[in-house]
Amino acid sequence: MKNPIEALNKIFDSRIRLGVMSVLIVNDSISFNELKQLLELTDGNLASHLNTLEQAQYLKVHKAFIGKKTNTTYSITELGRHAFKAHLDALEKMIKGV
Amino acid sequence: MSKQEEQLNALNDIKKLMDRSSRFISLSGLSGVFAGVTALLGAYLAHVEINNYLSASGQYSAYPVDSSLLDLEFNLLKIGFGVLGVALAGGLLFTLRQSRKRNLPFWDRTTKNLLINLAIPLVSGGLFIIALLLVHPNTYGLIAPACLVFYGLALINASKYTYSDIRFLGLCEIVLGLIAMFYIGYGLYFWAIGFGILHIFYGMLMYFKYERAR
Numbered sequence: 001m002k003n004p005i006e007a008l009n010k011i012f013d014s015r016i017r018l019g020v021m022s023v024l025i026v027n028d029s030i031s032f033n034e035l036k037q038l039l040e041l042t043d044g045n046l047a048s049h050l051n052t053l054e055q056a057q058y059l060k061v062h063k064a065f066i067g068k069k070t071n072t073t074y075s076i077t078e079l080g081r082h083a084f085k086a087h088l089d090a091l092e093k094m095i096k097g098v
Numbered sequence: 099m100s101k102q103e104e105q106l107n108a109l110n111d112i113k114k115l116m117d118r119s120s121r122f123i124s125l126s127g128l129s130g131v132f133a134g135v136t137a138l139l140g141a142y143l144a145h146v147e148i149n150n151y152l153s154a155s156g157q158y159s160a161y162p163v164d165s166s167l168l169d170l171e172f173n174l175l176k177i178g179f180g181v182l183g184v185a186l187a188g189g190l191l192f193t194l195r196q197s198r199k200r201n202l203p204f205w206d207r208t209t210k211n212l213l214i215n216l217a218i219p220l221v222s223g224g225l226f227i228i229a230l231l232l233v234h235p236n237t238y239g240l241i242a243p244a245c246l247v248f249y250g251l252a253l254i255n256a257s258k259y260t261y262s263d264i265r266f267l268g269l270c271e272i273v274l275g276l277i278a279m280f281y282i283g284y285g286l287y288f289w290a291i292g293f294g295i296l297h298i299f300y301g302m303l304m305y306f307k308y309e310r311a312r
Contacts, residue, residue: 015111022112026120027207034207038119088112091105 008094009087011056016041016049021084024059024076032072050074058083122208122260124197127309129189130301136188138294140181141286147173148286171231196309208259216256223248242285246275246292261308267300 012018019039023030036046053059058080062073076084117123151170197204227244230237253268271292278288 015108018108018112019115022115023119026116030119030207034119037203037206038115088109091109095102095105095109 008090009083011052011058011083012087014049014052016045017053018087020046020049020053020074021058021076021080024074025081025084029062029073029075032074035074053080056080056083118202118208120208120211120259122212123308124193124200124202124204125212125260125264125304126189126192126196127301127303127305127307128196129192130297130304132188132192132301133185134294134297134299134301136181136185137297138290140177141290141294143177144174144286147177212256212259215259216252219248219252219255223252239282239285240279242289243275243278243282245289246271246278249292250275261304263300263304263307267296270296 012021016039020035023035023038032046032050035041035050036043039046050059050061054061056079057077059074060077062075064071064073147170151166154166194204223244226248227241230240230244250268250271250273253264253271255268257263257265257268274288274292274296278285281288
């Protein structure tokens with residue numbers, strides 16, 4: 001039999017990255033500050049996790065300005081949506097299988 | 099913690115975050131009850147006004163033209179806006195309290211989404227009814243059904259951004275509005291059922307479902 005944990009995505013091992021993806025999958029785009037507030041994280045912590053997700057091409061970053069302030073928003077990519085769904089399916093299978 | 103428990107917790111977190119980031123969940127059932135009671139009170143006042151008008155004018159006429167009709171209209175409008183103001187203020191208060199209790203921000207993207215999507219059919223309905231009042235004489239009978247139908251549409255549209263139960267309430271309002279279209283002249287009763295009784299019933303349902311349990 002195949003190892004059930006195999007299908008789980010390594011990138012989503014972190015609760016924070018899992019959280020970011022959960023928020024992105026139901027929102028068209030969301031700003032850094034909104035994410036920070038929802039997940040109750042510090043700037044640096046959140047930024048590093050967002051970086052990992054960006055490098056995996058699971059999310060897109062849009063930089064814009066509101067006045068002089070930067071307003072960075074994030075949205076999920078097709079690849080990210082796919083990976084997240086596959087991860088959830090794997091989780092479900094594991095729970096049902098055990 | 100076992101592996102399975104850990105994964106279950108992860109799934110729970112995911113669900114919570116999805117809801118919290120896309121739905122406005124501080125809506126209090128008590129604001130529904132309050133709005134319902136206010137609406138019933140308003141409907142009673144309107145009923146008294148109309149009765150006074152009818153007994154003063156002596157007979158019931160389908161096309162009354164005298165100036166006391168204008169007075170009646172004005173009084174009914176006053177009652178309508180009074181009800182709207184009190185109900186909104188109460189709803190705001192209970193919902194603010196609820197969001198504070200849950201330690202959630204009151205004003206965020208979910209609040210904005212909810213209000214915008216509620217407002218689109220609601221404002222269209224409001225303008226539609228104002229047009230009925232201003233340029234189409236003798237269409238008073240359509241006001242109550244139109245209120246109910248547009249309000250129902252607004253609730254259905256907004257239900258994607260708050261508790262999904264609201265969707266069914268919206269359907270009930272639409273059905274009630276359409277039934278009222280067949281019984282023109284009983285608009286006030288349908289109005290009282292739709293905005294009064296349904297609100298009270300639904301508010302209590304949501305209160306027991308989401309607030310008492312926690």
